[in-house]
Amino acid sequence: MTTSETDPQHRAGEPRRRGLLRGVLVGLALLVWLAFGAFGGMAQGTLSQVQENDAAAFLPESAESTRAAELAREFTESETLPALVVVTSDDGGALTEEQIGAGQAFAEEIGALELPDGSEVSSVLEGSVVAVPSEDGEALLIPVPIDAAQADVLLGDDEERVTVAVVEAIRDQAPDTLTDAGLTAWVTGPAGFVADLVSAFGGIDGILLAVALVVVLVILVIVYRSPLLPFAVILTSVFALCLAALVVKPLAGNGVLQLNGQSQGILSILVIGAATDYALLLVARYREELARHRHPAAAMRVAWRASLEPIAASAGTVIAGLLCLMLSDLGSNASLGPVAAIGIVASFLAALTLLPAILLVAGRRSRGIFWPRVPRFVEAGHQADDAKLGLWERVANGVTRHPRRVWVITALGLVALAAFVPTLRAEGTGEADVFRGEVEAVVGEEVLSEHFDVGQVEPIQVVVAEGSADAVVAAAEGVDGVASAAVYTGESAGGPPSDEPQEPVVVDGHVLVQVVTEVSAESQEATGIAQDVRDAVHGVDADALVGGAAAERLDTQLTARQDLVTIIPVVLLVIFVMLVLLLRAVLAPLLLLVANVLSFGATMGLAALVFNHVLDLPGADATVPLYGFVFLVALGIDYSIFLMTRVREESVQHGTREGVRRGLAVTGGVITSAGLVLAATFSALAVIPLLFLLQIAFIVAAGVLIDTFIVRSLLVPGLVHDVGRPVWWPWARRVPHDERRNAAQAAPAGTAKS
Structure with missing residues (x-):
């Protein structure tokens, strides 16, 4: 044995060096997580900017409605997402000439409304905006055709943002123009529903997180009966969410992942819940070990090692199960898997690196974070037997x-x-x-259906060979719930007939049949009609492709049911293997x-x-x-x-x-x-x-x-x-x-x- 090994000063210096190294590691961990929090906090606050909430965007390319949509685009010069403004009298009666004039004047003003970037609404419209009276004379319909392609060119490839801006501009202006004339307007249609959906998801960045964190904080205060420890756990969850957002945002922004409002909400809740659960397990074991070890660092070392396996197994099992969602044919499901898995990884890292650093930052005084119920060290062999169970x-x-x-x-x-x-x-x-609850798009659709044929807005679209057109039209018209069916001639479905006969638009030997339903394409009833139309036209032409909004919802629901059969057995197998290991x-x-x-x-x-x-x-x-x-x-x-x-x-x-x-x-x-x-x-x-x-x-x-x-x-x-x-x-x-x-x-x- 060397002299240095027996020297008292040498033996005393070892704990000091270990304490210094421990302090450096704790400080380094806190600095790294502060950086994650700074940059990740900004990413979390703007995560909604990279959302994609269009259901059609999540359908697989193999879906019939997706293939139909690709071919249907060739029949029209542009693709529009209409906002439908329905105007009625405040007294519910027939519109007067003055009120009709006020409604037409408002329709002419819409194009001049200003968007957030300073441009006018007219810059993203396809065609003019006119007011169309209903047959009963009690309402006006003002279709506002938003040109998706033009919106992408002018405002940076963000159709959803442009749609919301147009709808909000119309809704803000309508009371100023129409109230004096005794009129009320609702903005509905596809664009109106998109705007209200985005508005509903708008609470994810603020209200949802605030409610979740407050609820968790209250529970932690009750569990720990401490004013300090709950905040250490909450900070762990918040910083884990910042790290997850820091990773997810660039991936979603560059198209690697698809993020919608549902996925973002689930990500936030999952990270807060998982990080808190892992923290609870580590803190509980740490508290146990504080009774067995004099120094908090020694207790944390044992607790960390004992907690690593169950926390890692838990995180690994959840990650494996979530990644099984990538087998889904729906983009919204497939993308949720990696998005949520990133959140679990962030929770795991925060619970096992940031939380121990917070708990040990005070050195030997770290027990104080449990105040007022501070765990005391008890010498081995002196643990008191508590007679009370x-x-x-x-x-x-x-x-x-x-x-x-x-x-x-x-x-x-x-x-x-x-x-x-x-x-x-x-x-x-x-x-x-x-x-x-009540939203304007839903109320507006109810008013619209009382005075207009709502099925004309988004008809079912059938792409068929030109020679099968007449038989397909007849088959579609025989389906219950179908109001009319006609070959597309360049005019809107259900629009006023031209004075002269129009020839069908033919593209590569195919024509487009527009099937108008008796109910709105946004309803579940229209989804069932789309299935019936698909069955009917396939009986005439097996190669016919049925698309449109109702058919897209139908394919989404069919794909979701198939995912159950595909994914559930895989999830069970993966989790079983994880448990065996x-x-x-x-x-x-x-x-x-x-x-x-x-x-x-x-x-x-x-x-x-x-x-x-x-x-x-x-x-x-x-x-x-x-x-x-x-x-x-x-x-x-x-x-x-x-x-x-x-x-x-x-x-x-x-x-x-x-x-x-x-x-x-x-x-x-x-x-x-x-x-x-x-x-x-x-x-x-x-x-x-x-x-x-x-x-x-x-x-x-x-x-x-x-x-x-x-x-x-x-x-x-x-x-x-x-x-x-x-x-x-x-x-x-x-x-x-x-x-x-x-x-x-x-x-x-x-x-x-x-």
Whole structure:
């Protein structure tokens, strides 16, 4: 042994050098995350600028409506997205000559309205704007044809932004021009719906995040009973979201990913929920270790290593499940997978780098962040036995005392709820049903349908060979719900006939048949008519292509249903493999997977009851079951992972049945808190006034609570305890044989060496 090794000054210098290195690492981590926060915060605030909310843009190229749209563009000189201004008298009666004149004057003013960039509305219009009286004389219709191609040239390839600007300009000007004449105007049609949809998503950057963070903060204050620690966890979530936005925005802006309002909202909630869950697990283990280690850094080192595996397994499982969405043929689903996966990676990194740095920034005084409930160091062998059992220790004792009775009764209850799944109406909804509450586009469409033939606005488009035109027209006119069908001659569908016969427009031997429906193309009824038209014309010409707005919605719903069949088995297989690698067993992962699938079924059954009989909703989007499955199975399995990794740790020392009891008792509090946080954050999606997000909020929140309080607390521990040591098959030899239950329960839970 050298002199330097025995020198007291040398021995004293080692801790100082380690402390200096630790301080440098903590400071470096904080500086890096501050940079992420600075640049990522700006990216998060402008993330909505790279959204794409056009449903047609997400359809695969192979979809029939997509192929029809490509060919249909060749029949017209330009592609327009009409805003429909419907004007009625305030007294609901027939319009006077003065009121008709005021409406026509307003139509002439629209082209001169100013856009945000200083240009006039006329610069993005195709043709003139005129007012058309209704046959009953009680309304005026002012079609405003927005030229998408011209908008791209003048305003930088942002059709959606231009559409919103035009609609807002008209809505702002209408009261000033029409009120004195006793008239009221509504802006509806395709452009009106786009504007209201963008407006609904506008709350994502502000209201949604504010509500989610406040709810999480309140829960954390209750859980930790500390004024300081909750802010450390909240900061971790916020900086994780900034990092995710910093990565997602350039990818979406350059077309690598497609980001819509739904994906952005889900990304925000998922990051906040996941980062908080990971933080809760790390902080809980850190608090345990503070009682065993004098220096907070030593406690964090042990807690970090012990938490790394379950947090990494949880994040990896969720990421793998989300990436399975890339198998979807819908661009909105396929892009959500990588977008949400980026969010989970950011949450994982923040929880394991930023949070430890925040918790250790005060050095030896770092325990103070738990104030006023500061954990005290207790010398080995001097831990006091607390005669009073905690809540989760009592639950663990109750479950393991009658495990079979517990898991059988629990499973039967979940099966009873799952029996209502067939009653869930998830065939799809119309555009008017997408919004919760009253919006101008929906009200305007109702007024429009009272006075005009709304099916003329966006007719079903059928591209067929010229020789089949007459037979296709006849077949389409024979479909219930079709008002008329005619070959396109250069005039609008349903428009006034020309004085002279017009020849059909022929392109490469094909003609365009426009089928006018009796209902609006934005309705779900039109979607069903599009399917009937498609069946009818295919019977005449198998090569005919049916497109249009209603057909695009039909293809979206059909693709979403096919995604369920394709993606669900892959998600189950991927998660099963991840669990096998984590738990080093086959039977235990199989039991966990079955339990979580049963939990998903029970959640969807409960959703069917609530949606149909409590909230009386018009139905559900066809993608709701897929999103619900991916989020619930991927996220719900997290709580079983947190439980079973601790059960395995305890089982190696004490046997499986005692390991179940100890694992449930020790993890019950933190996992329950994590479940409450995740349920609360997803519930925040309900503040966005859209049907889809309300349904996802309910399904995920209810499912997480079922997973937390029923599946993880009763079903899984009861089942694993009942099976015993064979649950670790085929590597059960690593786990000792279970002792007799009475002897196993003699030792207090939570005393296993960590």
